[in-house]
Amino acid sequence: xxxxxxxxxxxxxxxxxxxxxxxxxxxxxxxxxxxxxxxxxxxxxxxxxxxxxxxxxxxxxxxxxxxxxxxxxxxxxxxxxxxxxxxxxxxxxxxxxxxxxxxxxxxxxxxxxxxxxxxxxxxxxxxxxxxxxxxxxxxxxxxxxxxxxxxxxxxxxxxxxxxxxxxxxxxxxxxxxxxxxxxxxxxxxxxxxxxxxxxxxxxxxxxxxxxxxxxxxxxxxxxxxxxxxxxxxxxxxxxxxxxxxxxxxxxxxxxxxxxxxxxxxxxxxxxxxxxxxxxxxxxxxxxxxxxxxxxxxxxxxxxxxxxxxxxxxxxxxxxxxxxxxxxxxxxxxxxxxxxxxxxxxxxxxxxxxxxxxxxxxxxxxxxxxxxxxxxxxxxxxxxxxxxxxxxxxxxxxxxxxxxxxxxxxxxxxxxxxxxxxxxxxxxxxxxxxxxxxxxxxxxxxxxxxxxxxxxxxxxxxxxxxxxxxxxxxxxxxxxxxxxxxxxxxxxxxxxxxxxxxxxxxxxxxxxxxxxxxxxxxxxxxxxxxxxxxxxxxxxxxxxxxxxxxxxxxxxxxxxxxxxxx
Amino acid sequence: xxxxxxxxxxxxxxxxxxxxxxxxxxxxxxxxxxxxxxxxxxxxxxxxxxxxxxxxxxxxxxxxxxxxxxxxxxxxxxxxxxxxxxxxxxxxxxxxxxxxxxxxxxxxxxxxxxxxxxxxxxxxxxxxxxxxxxxxxxxxxxxxxxxxxxxxxxxxxxxxxxxxxxxxxxxxxxxxxxxxxxxxxxxxxxxxxxxxxxx
Numbered sequence: 162x163x164x165x166x167x168x169x170x171x172x173x174x175x176x177x178x179x180x181x182x183x184x185x186x187x188x189x190x191x192x193x194x195x196x197x198x199x200x201x202x203x204x205x206x207x208x209x210x211x212x213x214x215x216x217x218x219x220x221x222x223x224x225x226x227x228x229x230x231x232x233x234x235x236x237x238x239x240x241x242x243x244x245x246x247x248x249x250x251x252x253x254x255x256x257x258x259x260x261x262x263x264x265x266x267x268x269x270x271x272x273x274x275x276x277x278x279x280x281x282x283x284x285x286x287x288x289x290x291x292x293x294x295x296x297x298x299x300x301x302x303x304x305x306x307x308x309x310x311x312x313x314x315x316x317x318x319x320x321x322x323x324x325x326x327x328x329x330x331x332x333x334x335x336x337x338x339x340x341x342x343x344x345x346x347x348x349x350x351x352x353x354x355x356x357x358x359x360x361x362x363x364x365x366x367x368x369x370x371x372x373x374x375x376x377x378x379x380x381x382x383x384x385x386x387x388x389x390x391x392x393x394x395x396x397x398x399x400x401x402x403x404x405x406x407x408x409x410x411x412x413x414x415x416x417x418x419x420x421x422x423x424x425x426x427x428x429x430x431x432x433x434x435x436x437x438x439x440x441x442x443x444x445x446x447x448x449x450x451x452x453x454x455x456x457x458x459x460x461x462x463x464x465x466x467x468x469x470x471x472x473x474x475x476x477x478x479x480x481x482x483x484x485x486x487x488x489x490x491x492x493x494x495x496x497x498x499x500x501x502x503x504x505x506x507x508x509x510x511x512x513x514x515x516x517x518x519x520x521x522x523x524x525x526x527x528x529x530x531x532x533x534x535x536x537x538x539x540x541x542x543x544x545x546x547x548x549x550x551x552x553x554x555x556x557x558x559x560x561x562x563x564x565x566x567x568x569x570x571x572x573x574x575x576x577x578x579x580x581x582x583x584x585x586x587x588x589x590x591x592x593x594x595x596x597x598x599x600x601x602x603x604x605x606x607x608x609x610x611x612x613x614x615x616x617x618x619x620x621x622x623x624x625x626x627x628x629x630x631x632x633x634x635x636x637x638x639x640x641x642x643x644x645x646x647x648x649x650x651x652x653x654x655x656x657x658x659x660x661x662x663x664x665x666x667x668x669x670x671x672x673x674x675x676x677x678x679x680x681x682x683x684x685x686x687x688x689x690x691x692x693x694x695x696x697x698x699x700x701x702x703x704x705x706x707x708x709x710x711x712x713x714x715x716x717x718x719x720x721x722x723x724x725x726x
Numbered sequence: 727x728x729x730x731x732x733x734x735x736x737x738x739x740x741x742x743x744x745x746x747x748x749x750x751x752x753x754x755x756x757x758x759x760x761x762x763x764x765x766x767x768x769x770x771x772x773x774x775x776x777x778x779x780x781x782x783x784x785x786x787x788x789x790x791x792x793x794x795x796x797x798x799x800x801x802x803x804x805x806x807x808x809x810x811x812x813x814x815x816x817x818x819x820x821x822x823x824x825x826x827x828x829x830x831x832x833x834x835x836x837x838x839x840x841x842x843x844x845x846x847x848x849x850x851x852x853x854x855x856x857x858x859x860x861x862x863x864x865x866x867x868x869x870x871x872x873x874x875x876x877x878x879x880x881x882x883x884x885x886x887x888x889x890x891x892x893x894x895x896x897x898x899x900x901x902x903x904x905x906x907x908x909x910x911x912x913x914x915x916x917x918x919x920x921x922x923x924x925x
């Protein structure tokens with residue numbers, strides 16, 4: 162028997178599990194419409210592979226993962242796609258999100274299943290791809306795509322595989338029912354996970370309030386050769402938290418900000434193990450899950466095998482809900498679940514429980530009173546945080562300080578709010594602070610992106626301006642060169658007297674100009690002499706000079722013509 | 727006498743040595759740019775809207791480091807003013823309404839039927855978030871739009887709207903818990919003003 166360790170804090174809320182364990186798992190009715198949100202897991206939403214009007218078969222892939230952290234979605238039943246668009250989804254905000262809606266035809270006609278019964282002979286990557294294609298995401302509640310946890314690569318050596326069967330939250334019995342009725346599916350799934358991870362030991366952690374499930378698992382383990390330790394842990398909420406269960410079973414505390422794989426541990430939920438078995442051995446993708454329907458407003462409180470995408474309203478009707486008595490509809494458990502207003506929302510991969518509670522069962526919470534600093538929250542916090550400090554920081558909007566007090570290690574289990582004598586909705590404060598911080602971070606990221614784009618644009622504009630300037634300069638230079646070339650040509654023509662015709666013409670013009678000038682000068686001289694003006698001697702000199710130049714020009718022209726002819 | 731001379735010489739020598747070290751350090755470990763400008767720029771929202779009167783966030787950051795007022799950024803709002811006051815050790819002042827009011831975040835949306843493809847908005851966008859070509863329809867890349875509304879003014883057919891960012895489950899925020907006004911048990915049902923007259 163393995164040694165049992167302990168984790169800090171924890172509470173013992175009333176279990177309320179018995180009322181849903183009276184009957185075996187029942188098949189939920191096939192709804193007329195199946196609503197499949199594209200985002201049912203942590204990571205990026207899946208990308209649709211079908212269009213409105215397409216006919217799909219049961220198990221056909223209708224959306225594929227987009228990116229590394231994402232999961233595929235399959236048609237839970239045969240029918241036709243009637244709508245792809247916004248629909249109300251199970252989310253705390255109550256908002257709408259993109260979904261694929263299938264109108265079922267009632268035929269339940271399967272697509273050809275592709276089991277991998279000989280998976281031990283297969284390449285591990287091929288097996289992981291098969292699991293990824295089956296759209297399996299953690300069924301315990303968080304919905305982390307399972308293939309990533311199984312494909313850790315060389316930088317993580319896994320020595321311990323922990324199967325989470327604790328199911329610590331009150332009311333929920335989905336895993337309990339699965340373990341009672343289908344222990345072999347779970348163990349086959351564990352075998353597949355163990356084949357992929359090759360851990361040196363495998364632990365199943367289960368709370369001691371499930372004796373029937375413990376017995377069923379123990380019998381099933383005995384029939385197999387696998388070295389599995391079934392560790393029964395005392396019932397204490399939240400022993401089913403991943404980090405809490407790891408500490409409970411191994412004594413190792415997973416550090417803040419790191420994942421279990423960093424200390425060589427991988428944790429999987431029993432439901433996920435069964436889903437892996439179905440995907441690999443039976444070739445059935447994840448299209449259904451077990452959901453606990455409970456609460457005193459229901460006629461039948463029991464576990465249902467539900468197709469993913471089944472609207473809550475169909476399940477409630479099937480469980481014979483008394484709507485006049487239903488005061489509150491909760492998705493998830495009473496500690497971590499969320500109240501929902503709209504019962505048209507569908508079951509998704511992470512929906513483990515629906516509680517239709519009466520007023521007596523879940524009365525409206527009494528008003529919050531001032532914190533009296535009793536310190537009880539600190540004593541029950543399973544993450545060893547200081548809930549009171551975090552409360553002050555969240556209330557005073559001192560988010561930086563809240564972060565420094567490890568707000569993000571809070572698993573929102575609600576133990577602090579459960580024990581608070583002042584009824585302060587502590588988890589709501591933490592959720593508020595967390596989303597404010599996340600939003601601020603997203604905005605900072607966007608600002609950095611905007612800065613980058615702005616700077617890139619500025620650089621581009623500067624470069625374009627410079628290029629324009631460069632081109633202008635080049636054009637100016639080219640024009641200058643062209644002009645210089647023309648000038649040089651003209652000069653060359655002048656100097657070389659290449660053209661005798663032109664030369665002759667020039668000489669002729671020069672001679673005639675000289676003659677005209679001479680004539681004008683003579684006229685001026687004659688005029689001056691007639692009028693008896695002063696300075697005729699100067700004019701005489703000019704005339705003499707002109708006579709000479711005219712003669713020279715005439716001579717030059719005569720010579721040229723002589724040469725020519 | 728010699729002691730004084732020795733002392734003076736030693737001090738001179740030391741001054742020279744340290745001067746050389748400092749001089750070397752000044753060259754070797756030279757800080758490019760003004761670090762305070764970087765820090766201020768990191769606090770600004772990078773909308774690049776120019777409502778502060780400077781062509782972009784960085785020029786305003788430079789202006790602040792040279793002593794300009796810290797309350798000229800409407801997109802950043804009061805939280806940015808507080809962060810800047812904290813960084814620069816200045817007084818927190820209310821937003822200067824001359825430069826605009828703090829408004830909820832919006833993104834530009836082009837009514838694509840009416841777009842004539844003039845590319846004027848593309849030229850105005852400081853972060854290149856509008857896609858299109860001459861005589862082709864333009865569209866805004868929503869994830870890149872900072873909501874600066876600089877594209878609205880140049881549009882000749884007024885086909886650009888500034889719409890508030892739609893709330894989806896991805897960007898939805900948990901609301902802050904409100905305290906119940908019915909705190910005093912014996913006082914319940916009274917004080918209708920406090921309860922908004924709903925009961």
